[in-house]
Amino acid sequence: MLGAMQDWQLVVTHLLDHAGREYGHREHVTHWADGTETRTTWAEVRRDALKMTQALRAAGVGKGDRVATLAMNHARHLVTWYGAVGVGGVLHTVNPRLFDEQLEYIVNHAEDRVLLYDAAFQPIVDRLRDRWPSVTTYVCFDPPAEADVLGFAEWIGAFDGETEWTEVDERDPCMLCYTSGTTGHPKGVLYEHRSTMLHAMAGVQPNIFDLDSRAVMLPIVPMFHAASWGLPWAGAIAGIKFVYSAVNDPMVLCELFDRERVTHSAGVPTVWLGMFQHLDAIGKDVRDIGKLETAIIGGSAAPKFMIERLMKNGVRVAHAWGMTETSPIGTTGAYPWSWNSMDFAEQVELVQKQGRPAFGVELRCVDLDDP
Known part of the structure; x- marks a missing residue:
């Protein structure tokens, strides 16, 4: 019987809502490859994830669409985890250490719509973008000043974050991870919101x-x-x-x-x-x-x-x-x-x-x- 007062969908955006509300001041530190450091907070991560959700909608991304990352560990990557699922999409974290043939296969098999990447992996993007027909939007997390690419801060900076997460069901997919391809091609593993929350x-x-x-x-x-x-x-x-x-x-x-x-x-x-x-x-x-x-x-x-x-x-x-x-x-x-x-x-x-x-x-x- 449905209708219990405690009914609550186990969707992962609740995690960021909780962190932003209860621990909004708690900071995160990123040490970048060039030696610089940036600091942010849970509240700012939530705000930027909502901005990213708006940016994804403007790019035509909706429920079930795959949003890929080709990146190391940093707070902007954390924002992307929540921004991708916030639009109802499926976060797809791609391993940049794989061979080009595997990277080509993974992105095409997942039919990724958007790819966000670190500047360190620009050579990979340059080599393979013509072989990734499904990817229509490329965003660089940390573009060099002289680079002619769309930067993450610029991309989400056009939006105000005054929006709501896309409504999803707890059994909808939220994340896609591929194995390393020990035998044959890498195999995709699809996670749902409910299992991820548990x-x-x-x-x-x-x-x-x-x-x-x-x-x-x-x-x-x-x-x-x-x-x-x-x-x-x-x-x-x-x-x-x-x-x-x-x-x-x-x-x-x-x-x-x-x-x-x-x-x-x-x-x-x-x-x-x-x-x-x-x-x-x-x-x-x-x-x-x-x-x-x-x-x-x-x-x-x-x-x-x-x-x-x-x-x-x-x-x-x-x-x-x-x-x-x-x-x-x-x-x-x-x-x-x-x-x-x-x-x-x-x-x-x-x-x-x-x-x-x-x-x-x-x-x-x-x-x-x-x-």
Whole structure:
């Protein structure tokens, strides 16, 4: 029976409405490849996302149309996540590290209408735009002063943000991510609003990302990789501060950790290894930079020495497993009720394992003889 007073569509624009209303002053920092930095807030992200929604409508983009990005981590990319879904469209984050043939296939297969990209990827756009017939609008996030391209600030600057999100159903699609094409062409995975909202609500929990409004998150995992592990969505629930770096240089990352007092970060093991090597070179350790409390490690299994080093520095290690097809959180190393009675070696051994399924995930172990 319909009609309950609590009925509420689980659509992802509610996330940004909440963050903009309750944590509007909370800032985000972007460190750009040229060394400059910009700062914005959740309220400004929401305003700019609404402006982008207007710009997309003016470009003829509507419900179900795909809006692609070819970009690294920065606040303008965050705006685009919400602006694309705000018009009822489907956000399509494209991995710029793929081969040209794969990029050509992905954009054409998705039939993207708009492509927003970093200036660093202008050569990719120049090579492939004639092979992307469905793309009618190109927007550069950070155009050089002399470039003859449409810049993001100029594009959305023509609008005032005085509009409403396009009304959608919670089972409508909101995001499209492609696998890396391990076998054959990359495969597209389509996420709906409802599943994305449930994933975000699970992600903030203590057993997963452990986020609250005090958190300062530096997500090293790219925003084009497996929905950035859901962090742009989950972060809005808690109203966290994002610290973005458009470059993954270990020295830059360590400096940002220290200066912005980063409490949470997420990345693959090779990124953490690079930071360890930089810290060793300057005679410091993890506890000497920032205020890191939680390190989320996924993408591949974290080696024992990495877990040990982080834990010895007082950092909680969230050892995660997932895949594009699971939105992507699958399991995390949840700490059991017996944790405090374990010695350090037992704790490390436990964290090395892949943990327990997140809420909403059901798993079954199979082998070739038991499909």
